[in-house]
Amino acid sequence: MIVQTLLIIAVFIFQTGFPALLKFGGVFPDLVLAAIIVISFANPARKVVVPAIAGGLLVDIFSGMTLGISVILFLAIVFIINAAKKFLFANFNFSAILVAVFGITIFSDIFYFLSARILGWLGFKTFFVETKYLFFSVLPKEILYNLIAAAALYLLWILAKFLTGYRKSWK
Amino acid sequence: MRRIFSSKVFYLFIMIAVFSAIFFLDFKGFLDAPKNYTISFFKPIAGFFYNASGGGIQKLSALFSVGHLMEQNDFLREQNIKLQASLSKLAEFERENILLRNQAKTANNEEINLVFASVFGQSPVSSNQLIMVDKGANEGISEGAAALGVGNVLVGKVAKVFSSSAAILSIEDKTSAVGAISQEKRIPGILRGDGAGGLIFEIESSKESPSQGEKVITAGENNLFPKGFLIGEAGEDISIDAEALKKIRVKPMLRIDALEDIFIVSQ
Numbered sequence: 042m043i044v045q046t047l048l049i050i051a052v053f054i055f056q057t058g059f060p061a062l063l064k065f066g067g068v069f070p071d072l073v074l075a076a077i078i079v080i081s082f083a084n085p086a087r088k089v090v091v092p093a094i095a096g097g098l099l100v101d102i103f104s105g106m107t108l109g110i111s112v113i114l115f116l117a118i119v120f121i122i123n124a125a126k127k128f129l130f131a132n133f134n135f136s137a138i139l140v141a142v143f144g145i146t147i148f149s150d151i152f153y154f155l156s157a158r159i160l161g162w163l164g165f166k167t168f169f170v171e172t173k174y175l176f177f178s179v180l181p182k183e184i185l186y187n188l189i190a191a192a193a194l195y196l197l198w199i200l201a202k203f204l205t206g207y208r209k210s211w212k
Numbered sequence: 213m214r215r216i217f218s219s220k221v222f223y224l225f226i227m228i229a230v231f232s233a234i235f236f237l238d239f240k241g242f243l244d245a246p247k248n249y250t251i252s253f254f255k256p257i258a259g260f261f262y263n264a265s266g267g268g269i270q271k272l273s274a275l276f277s278v279g280h281l282m283e284q285n286d287f288l289r290e291q292n293i294k295l296q297a298s299l300s301k302l303a304e305f306e307r308e309n310i311l312l313r314n315q316a317k318t319a320n321n322e323e324i325n326l327v328f329a330s331v332f333g334q335s336p337v338s339s340n341q342l343i344m345v346d347k348g349a350n351e352g353i354s355e356g357a358a359a360l361g362v363g364n365v366l367v368g369k370v371a372k373v374f375s376s377s378a379a380i381l382s383i384e385d386k387t388s389a390v391g392a393i394s395q396e397k398r399i400p401g402i403l404r405g406d407g408a409g410g411l412i413f414e415i416e417s418s419k420e421s422p423s424q425g426e427k428v429i430t431a432g433e434n435n436l437f438p439k440g441f442l443i444g445e446a447g448e449d450i451s452i453d454a455e456a457l458k459k460i461r462v463k464p465m466l467r468i469d470a471l472e473d474i475f476i477v478s479q
């Protein structure tokens with residue numbers, strides 16, 4: 042659990058500290074989200090809860106969102122993937138990650154959009170995003186970048202497993 | 213009783229209660245202190261990587277642009293001569309200005325206090341373009357203040373203030389809207405970000421369009437967001453006939469995603 046949490050923090054620092062390197066067309070990959078997905082696939086849910094909370098809190102603090110929004114999203118992702126591992130993806134493989142990243146990126150943008158609207162109505166200070174801009178400009182690019190990011194993280198995970206001889210994995 | 217406590221519904225209820233409490237405490241500002249500590253903890257390390265990545269980008273782009281360096285050098289030499297000529301003219305104007313002010317015995321009340329801040333990161337989500345800086349309320353920064361880059365070029369507006377840090381909403385953000393005016397033709401309008409590194413200047417369709425290359429400056433809102441800061445240069449007209457507002461593309465003067473230092477107007 043400590044390793045996973047440190048990994049999420051490292052990914053977060055990379056994302057916050059390297060915007061100029063990652064940004065393309067005004068959009069950059071959501072590396073924390075991609076990392077949560079990959080780690081959730083590779084570990085049981087109980088091991089990913091703390092990293093998801095840590096990652097969610099950091100994203101909320103640094104993005105000016107209401108504290109807890111990203112935590113709810115990341116915890117939901119952990120439990121969705123846990124359920125998907127039981128019922129949908131009998132064998133964990135690369136294509137399963139890509140399908141999950143595709144679906145979860147759409148889900149996360151809808152979640153952020155709706156939560157910003159609801160919290161705005163309740164009087165919270167939120168950064169409203171234009172519907173058309175979010176779903177037709179940001180989302181398609183974000184899906185593509187997140188797929189690339191998740192593929193890179195998955196390959197790194199496989200490489201780390203190979204180098205360390207780590208055999209304990211999901212079944 | 214035991215069945216109730218072990219049921220999933222019970223855990224769901226607990227989670228809803230916990231998150232509602234967090235939202236409420238955040239709304240009331242009770243969680244600002246832990247947020248400050250978290251930002252202060254990550255500030256040095258995120259700042260180190262941010263500055264390292266900025267330098268890396270510059271070196272990388274220099275590698276790919278060697279072929280254009282000669283051409284750019286000639287252009288810059290020419291621009292330098294023009295700027296020197298303008299500077300000498302400006303010095304003359306300044307001298308005249310001082311003389312006139314002394315004669316009218318008017319004090320210059322428009323002194324602006326600027327706070328120097330270093331950028332240590334940007335928002336980790338694509339839907340908003342926030343720039344995090346290492347100065348906050350302790351240094352006199354307040355919400356709505358103008359954030360400037362090199363040469364007093366506007367880069368954004370302070371959106372959120374913590375005790376020792378602040379979040380600046382970039383002018384390129386899709387939700388950013390700034391009152392602006394074209395410098396020569398004096399056409400007022402609203403300058404919005406296009407979310408992809410550009411700006412759109414919206415003006416009344418009955419009004420004349422600014423010339424290509426004409427400077428666009430802030431129209432001024434209050435003491436924290438004064439008039440006259442340079443924003444960018446007017447470009448092509450991209451408006452459609454049916455629209456009520458004319459839309460002019462504006463090229464920002466600075467590359468905002470590679471900024472390392474910022475000046476913020478303070479009280």
